[in-house]
Amino acid sequence: MDRTVRLARLREELATQSLDALWVTRPVDVRWLVGFTGSNGRVLVAADAATLFTDGRYEEQSERELTDAGLLDHLDVHIGVTDVGDSVNALLGDRSVGFEADVLTVAAHQDMVDWFASPNLVPTEGIIATLRQVKDPGERQRLEHAAGIADDALASMLDRLVPGVTERAFSLDLDRSMLDLGADALSFETIVAGGPNSALPHAQPSDRPFSDGDLVVIDFGASVDGYGSDMTRTFCVGEPTQRHNDLYDAVAAAQQAGVAAVRDGVEEREIDTVCRTLLTEAGLGEAFIHGTGHGIGLEIHEQPILSSRSVGILRAGLIITVEPGAYLRGFGGVRVEDSVVVTAAGAEPITHAPKGLVPTSGEA
Ligand code: ZN
Ligand code: ZN
Numbered sequence: 001m002d003r004t005v006r007l008a009r010l011r012e013e014l015a016t017q018s019l020d021a022l023w024v025t026r027p028v029d030v031r032w033l034v035g036f037t038g039s040n041g042r043v044l045v046a047a048d049a050a051t052l053f054t055d056g057r058y059e060e061q062s063e064r065e066l067t068d069a070g071l072l073d074h075l076d077v078h079i080g081v082t083d084v085g086d087s088v089n090a091l092l093g094d095r096s097v098g099f100e101a102d103v104l105t106v107a108a109h110q111d112m113v114d115w116f117a118s119p120n121l122v123p124t125e126g127i128i129a130t131l132r133q134v135k136d137p138g139e140r141q142r143l144e145h146a147a148g149i150a151d152d153a154l155a156s157m158l159d160r161l162v163p164g165v166t167e168r169a170f171s172l173d174l175d176r177s178m179l180d181l182g183a184d185a186l187s188f189e190t191i192v193a194g195g196p197n198s199a200l201p202h203a204q205p206s207d208r209p210f211s212d213g214d215l216v217v218i219d220f221g222a223s224v225d226g227y228g229s230d231m232t233r234t235f236c237v238g239e240p241t242q243r244h245n246d247l248y249d250a251v252a253a254a255q256q257a258g259v260a261a262v263r264d265g266v267e268e269r270e271i272d273t274v275c276r277t278l279l280t281e282a283g284l285g286e287a288f289i290h291g292t293g294h295g296i297g298l299e300i301h302e303q304p305i306l307s308s309r310s311v312g313i314l315r316a317g318l319i320i321t322v323e324p325g326a327y328l329r330g331f332g333g334v335r336v337e338d339s340v341v342v343t344a345a346g347a348e349p350i351t352h353a354p355k356g357l358v359p360t361s362g363e364a
Pocket of ligand 1: 220230231232337
């Protein structure tokens with residue numbers, strides 16, 4: 001992925017905010033911006049120059065990763081911690097520099113005060129997080145690859161949704177399947193929650209075996225080159241009853257309507273409203289106890305966060321989840337989640353595993 005475009009987008013944004021530079025310290029933001037994945041990396045970006053600050057452990061790695069990112073001619077590298085101030089001030093002088101107020105620790109801010117001669121250290125929030133929302137083709141390709149791995153891994157597990165298999169055994173085998181199929185890692189700790197546990201949106205897999213009549217919520221994702229997919233399916237072990245079907249159908253209808261509402265230019269809040277209205281009409285408003293979705297990318301929860309408090313507008317190129325759920329204590333829960341690309345025409349799903357309470361492998 002060519003990072004020169006990202007540097008250019010950041011510089012445009014800095015100009016709009018009348019900032020001369022930005023001090024980027026959050027590792028995932030550094031990775032997104034310049035491709036450096038080391039644990040110690042900070043980037044100072046001004047209109048006319050940029051420097052990556054790291055230490056001797058990462059000399060070789062930074063050179064390789066900056067080369068891969070196409071940035072070797074666009075970025076200086078400062079190795080070591082002794083004369084950071086000299087490099088900073090040679091680049092910046094007394095021009096203004098933004099820092100990430102929602103990220104920087106008090107100690108890291110004190111470092112800035114010690115190093116920067118500029119009298120103008122300006123608190124900012126979410127500049128990089130906002131730029132990260134819209135995915136470029138390389139990012140989309142990685143997320144689609146990851147989502148495809150997760151689809152295939154789930155398909156290989158459907159015959160294990162039977163009485164006696166424990167949540168933990170199921171989740172370990174699902175994880176292993178994703179890694180076998182080429183995932184670098186898991187997006188997050190897989191959720192496999194059966195029976196009453198499925199009523200907890202963020203249950204951890206336990207040693208409880210599945211039994212007939214269990215709803216099983218499976219929320220998981222594969223990670224490829226740092227980009228993690230996210231999908232939830234809910235199944236029933238054995239024959240679903242009317243109550244299972246009614247709960248499932250209400251959530252599935254809300255999820256489908258939410259996805260159908262996704263389009264470039266739509267208010268983020270609207271997706272939440274569509275899902276919440278349908279579930280409320282089905283008598284499940286109180287049972288829908290979380291937000292409706294979020295962006296995915298280098299982090300599993302990125303902006304935008306879709307909830308009743310969202311204030312943004314969906315834009316083409318965002319990749320977001322739509323994941324309403326309903327949870328009935330003691331009985332069980334249902335959540336259905338897809339990840340979709342926002343386009344001018346609507347939503348293009350990147351998760352394709354078949355839905356329905358009774359597991360089917362669906363089309364290949
Ligand atoms: Zn999820
Ligand atoms: Zn999610």
